[in-house]
Amino acid sequence: MPDKKTFRGGVHPLHRSHEGKAPTRDKPVREYAADTVTILMGMHLGAPSTPCVKKGDLVKMGQVIGEPVGFLGLPVHASVSGEVVDVGPVQTVGAVPGMAVTIKNDFADEWVDTLEPLGNVEKCDKDKIVPAIKNAGICGMGGASFPTHVKFAVKEGQYCDTIILNGAECETHLTADHRLMLEHSVRIVDGLRAAMRALDVKKGVIAIEDNKPDAIEAMRKAAEGRLGVEVQPLRTKYPQGGEKQLIHAVTGRQVPTKKLPLDVHVIVLNVGTAAAIADAVIDGKPLISRITTVTGHVKQPSNLRIRIGTMIADVVGECGGYSLEPGKICVGGAMTGLPCPSDLIPLTKANNGVVVYSEAEAAATEETPCIRCGRCVEVCPIGLNPYKLKYLCDADDLKGAEENNVMDCVVCGSCSYICPARRFLTPSFKNTKDKITLEAKKRKGQ
Numbered sequence: 091m092p093d094k095k096t097f098r099g100g101v102h103p104l105h106r107s108h109e110g111k112a113p114t115r116d117k118p119v120r121e122y123a124a125d126t127v128t129i130l131m132g133m134h135l136g137a138p139s140t141p142c143v144k145k146g147d148l149v150k151m152g153q154v155i156g157e158p159v160g161f162l163g164l165p166v167h168a169s170v171s172g173e174v175v176d177v178g179p180v181q182t183v184g185a186v187p188g189m190a191v192t193i194k195n196d197f198a199d200e201w202v203d204t205l206e207p208l209g210n211v212e213k214c215d216k217d218k219i220v221p222a223i224k225n226a227g228i229c230g231m232g233g234a235s236f237p238t239h240v241k242f243a244v245k246e247g248q249y250c251d252t253i254i255l256n257g258a259e260c261e262t263h264l265t266a267d268h269r270l271m272l273e274h275s276v277r278i279v280d281g282l283r284a285a286m287r288a289l290d291v292k293k294g295v296i297a298i299e300d301n302k303p304d305a306i307e308a309m310r311k312a313a314e315g316r317l318g319v320e321v322q323p324l325r326t327k328y329p330q331g332g333e334k335q336l337i338h339a340v341t342g343r344q345v346p347t348k349k350l351p352l353d354v355h356v357i358v359l360n361v362g363t364a365a366a367i368a369d370a371v372i373d374g375k376p377l378i379s380r381i382t383t384v385t386g387h388v389k390q391p392s393n394l395r396i397r398i399g400t401m402i403a404d405v406v407g408e409c410g411g412y413s414l415e416p417g418k419i420c421v422g423g424a425m426t427g428l429p430c431p432s433d434l435i436p437l438t439k440a441n442n443g444v445v446v447y448s449e450a451e452a453a454a455t456e457e458t459p460c461i462r463c464g465r466c467v468e469v470c471p472i473g474l475n476p477y478k479l480k481y482l483c484d485a486d487d488l489k490g491a492e493e494n495n496v497m498d499c500v501v502c503g504s505c506s507y508i509c510p511a512r513r514f515l516t517p518s519f520k521n522t523k524d525k526i527t528l529e530a531k532k533r534k535g536q
């Protein structure tokens with residue numbers, strides 16, 4: 091077995107309780123389709139798609155219901171067959187409502203052929219792979235939701251020599267990728283090989299934290315005899331699955347500030363994204379479902395394969411309901427999860443988990459003055475100085491924060507987690523990054 095690699099800094103959240111993964115890690119994935127789905131048009135980074143169906147239309151599974159807009163645009167597909175019962179804005183996990191198409195499921199699961207299946211990933215026309223990825227509406231399924239075909243847009247003078255599949259799943263509570271690697275290991279390798287062939291890349295690395303030895307074993311078996319594919323175990327440490335941390339751990343290369351993985355000749359894809367690529371290329375199936383971990387204070391913590399657009403309330407119901415009065419519901423794990431204003435929020439292509447917290451767990455803590463212990467500096471995987479940045483952000487000194495590289499912060503939460511003074515470090519950095527981005531847009535007149 092090659093060395094278990096890692097990166098500088100990081101933390102071990104919920105280490106004593108196995109990162110909170112124990113309730114679902116051994117639970118096989120269960121299929122679930124709700125009575126109704128509400129499919130957001132803005133599930134990917136980039137302009138939201140434009141609905142191309144209207145109330146009363148009958149749609150089939152895989153039918154395009156949203157047309158792409160702009161360079162980062164992606165089509166959106168119906169995740170069930172049935173009748174369109176609404177087209178309009180709905181509440182989202184963000185501050186603003188999002189346009190969505192709501193479909194009443196007829197449970198006929200009738201597919202429409204929207205994509206041309208390309209067949210065997212080793213033999214298909216490699217020039218058709220990236221268009222297939224775009225037409226299937228695939229975006230990053232690990233949380234970032236960046237349109238996948240755009241990652242493959244290699245500019246003049248650039249090249250990619252390594253594709254890394256992110257199977258780290260370093261976030262607390264989540265086991266969706268773990269189960270995918272156990273149950274669909276060959277699909278993941280097929281997706282990786284398709285991605286490698288699309289760009290003539292010779293090396294593909296599937297990187298997995300060492301708290302998932304069964305997944306390492308399953309992926310090794312699936313990778314046997316597949317050209318250029320290897321499995322790299324990584325030390326269990328958060329945020330091991332961060333793009334820059336993963337690249338450094340696997341290749342030893344540092345992505346410079348304000349640069350992208352392709353600048354160090356690497357593309358990183360989530361293992362779920364790779365499986366979706368295989369579904370699109372081999373079977374001509376668009377991205378209409380995903381595995382989501384539903385855990386915390388629900389009666390039956392589970393891994394569900396949900397249709398895109400399923401409401402949080404429905405997945406909680408499928409898991410037996412709440413086991414106590416929820417204090418907070420988050421999409422995502424404890425470190426980067428986003429709190430939801432209610433459980434009437436539809437899940438997207440990027441939502442790998444729903445975690446329900448009790449009122450006691452959700453109770454806000456008091457922020458106290460910094461004691462200059464330096465722990466936040468030690469754990470920051472980017473090498474930032476969080477305690478100094480916090481003073482600049484609190485003073486609304488955007489220029490000073492930018493000069494101290496706040497835009498490089500990956501909002502991983504490690505500094506907030508370790509801070510004995512319970513300083514609200516990460517939320518403050520996120521807020522400042524948003525302000526700087528908004529100012530830049532205003533300057534460009536956007």
Ligand code: SF4
Binds near residue numbers: 469470515
């Ligand atoms: S400053 Fe940003 S990148 Fe560094 S530990 Fe804090 S949240 Fe993570």
Ligand code: SF4
Binds near residue numbers: 460463466508512
């Ligand atoms: S960890 Fe908290 S208390 Fe310690 S230096 Fe950083 S901000 Fe200050």
